[in-house]
Amino acid sequence: AIPLVVAISSTLGAKNGLLIRDRSAFENARNINSILFDKTGTLTKGEFGVTDTIPFTNDLDENQILKYAASLESNSEHPIAKGIVSSSNEHFYVENFQSIPGKGAEGTVESRNVKVVSPGYLDENGISIPENKHIDKLRTQGKTVVYVLLDDELTGAIALADIIRPESKEAVSKLKSMGVRCMMLTGDNEQVARWVANEVGLDEYFSEVLPQDKSKKVKEIQSRGYIVAMTGDGVNDAPALAQADVGIAIGAGTDVAVETADIILVKSNPMDAVSILGLSRATYKKMI
Numbered sequence: 001a002i003p004l005v006v007a008i009s010s011t012l013g014a015k016n017g018l019l020i021r022d023r024s025a026f027e028n029a030r031n032i033n034s035i036l037f038d039k040t041g042t043l044t045k046g047e048f049g050v051t052d053t054i055p056f057t058n059d060l061d062e063n064q065i066l067k068y069a070a071s072l073e074s075n076s077e078h079p080i081a082k083g084i085v086s087s088s089n090e091h092f093y094v095e096n097f098q099s100i101p102g103k104g105a106e107g108t109v110e111s112r113n114v115k116v117v118s119p120g121y122l123d124e125n126g127i128s129i130p131e132n133k134h135i136d137k138l139r140t141q142g143k144t145v146v147y148v149l150l151d152d153e154l155t156g157a158i159a160l161a162d163i164i165r166p167e168s169k170e171a172v173s174k175l176k177s178m179g180v181r182c183m184m185l186t187g188d189n190e191q192v193a194r195w196v197a198n199e200v201g202l203d204e205y206f207s208e209v210l211p212q213d214k215s216k217k218v219k220e221i222q223s224r225g226y227i228v229a230m231t232g233d234g235v236n237d238a239p240a241l242a243q244a245d246v247g248i249a250i251g252a253g254t255d256v257a258v259e260t261a262d263i264i265l266v267k268s269n270p271m272d273a274v275s276i277l278g279l280s281r282a283t284y285k286k287m288i
C-alpha cells in the first residue's frame, strides 16, 4: 500500500506543478545540497533570436550569410538553429546534413560545404578567429556567437540572444537560502556562461562542456561529497539527469529528457524546483 503521507505529497506535487515519476528520488530530494542547472532551455527560455550578422569578407553580405546558415539549420532541432532559421525567409535545399553534437552542424547547400559552428570547434580545428571588437562586445552582453564557414573559409559570424527565465534568479536565491549550492552546466562559450551566472547569482558554472561530458560533471560533483539534483531540458542532458541523485526535467523539454527524469516541472518554471525540496523535506520529516 502507498503510505498516506506519500499519496498526499503526490497530490501536493501536482498542485505545485510537479510530476513525480520516481517516488524514491522524491524522497531523496530532501537530502539535496547542490543543484546543477543546464543553461539553454532551463535557466533561459531557449528561444534564440538573431541580433547581429557580421560578414568577414566582401564576397558575401549579411543576407547571404543568413541564407546559407538558415538553409543548413532547417535540418536541426537545436534552439540556436531555430533562431537562425527564423532570421531568413529564403531557404535552399540541403544535402549531406550532419550535426556536430555540442559544436554545430554541416551540410551541402548549392554545391558548397556549409558549416555553422561554435568558437570551440574552430579552436580544435586550428582555424584562427580574427580579432573583432564588435563580437567581443556582443559576448559581454551575454550573446551566443556562432561562425559560418563556406567551403572551409570563415565568412562570418551570427550573434543570437536568448532570454533568462524571469523566475530563475528567485529560484537560485531561495535554493541558496535553503543551503543548496547552485551551479550551471553549458555547452556554450565561457563569456556567455559567466554573464548568465552573474545575472542569476550562481555559486559556480562550467562552460564548453560537451554533451557526452555532462554526466561526468555530475559524477565529479558527487565525488566532492554532494547530493546532486540536475535540471535539464535537452536530449544531451538525459545521461546527466540519469546520473544525478534527483533528475529534474523541464516540462517543455525534449521527450528524452522528460522520460529520463525522476521529476518533471510541468510549468517549466525553475521556482518549482524549490517546491520539490520544500515538499520532500516537509513530507518525509513527518514519517521518521
Ligand code: ADP
Pocket (backbone or CB within 6 Å): 038, 039, 040, 073, 076, 078, 080, 081, 100, 101, 102, 103, 104, 105, 116, 117, 118, 119, 144, 145, 146, 185, 186, 187, 188, 189, 209, 210, 211, 234, 236
Ligand atoms: P547547451 O548546453 O547550452 O544546451 P549545446 O551543448 O547543445 O548547448 O551546444 C553547445 C554549443 O554548440 C552552442 O552554444 C553552439 O555554439 C554549438 N551548437 C550546437 N548545435 C548547433 C547548431 N545546430 N548550430 C549552431 N551551433 C550549434
Ligand code: MG
Pocket (backbone or CB within 6 Å): 038, 039, 040, 041, 042, 232, 233, 234, 237
Ligand atoms: Mg538545454
